[in-house]
Amino acid sequence: xxxxxxxxxxxxxxxxxxxxxxxxxxxxxxxxxxxxxxxxxxxxxxxxxxxxxxxxxxxxxxxxxxxxxxxxxxxxxxxxxxxxxxxxxxxxxxxxxxxxxxxxxxxxxxxxxxxxxxxxxxxxxxxxxxxxxxxxxxxxxxxxxxxxx
Numbered sequence: 001x002x003x004x005x006x007x008x009x010x011x012x013x014x015x016x017x018x019x020x021x022x023x024x025x026x027x028x029x030x031x032x033x034x035x036x037x038x039x040x041x042x043x044x045x046x047x048x049x050x051x052x053x054x055x056x057x058x059x060x061x062x063x064x065x066x067x068x069x070x071x072x073x074x075x076x077x078x079x080x081x082x083x084x085x086x087x088x089x090x091x092x093x094x095x096x097x098x099x100x101x102x103x104x105x106x107x108x109x110x111x112x113x114x115x116x117x118x119x120x121x122x123x124x125x126x127x128x129x130x131x132x133x134x135x136x137x138x139x140x141x142x143x144x145x146x147x148x149x
Contacts, residue, residue: 006145009068016060026042030043034119038107047100055094058093079144
């Protein structure tokens with residue numbers, strides 16, 4: 001990888017992390033406001049974007065970032081296994097995000113498909129998992145993209 005490419009890939013990773021962490025913060029606000037102080041419009045808005053945002057972030061990582069890493073570090077045999085693990089986590093996270101979308105949309109529309117406690121548990125499980133995933137990528141993947149002098 002050239003220095004410029006490393007910077008561009010690191011920027012792609014960091015922008016994805018910032019978007020995901022911002023989404024997590026919004027989900028945490030809703031979880032904290034349950035059951036009575038929830039902005040139903042915020043639920044509807046987030047319910048429309050959680051799964052799509054999660055999938056878009058993952059596709060950029062898997063289609064652009066991961067192949068570039070593998071190509072630039074052929075000597076790191078365990079990197080492929082680590083990236084495969086992240087791909088599997090992405091699939092699980094995307095399924096989870098769809099459940100979050102459905103629950104938020106139903107709550108926002110006034111359809112209680114789940115109790116407020118269950119929705120809070122669902123949201124917290126999702127955003128805590130995403131924060132752990134981002135932290136792992138920052139610890140393992142980001143250093144691989146830091147330009148070496």
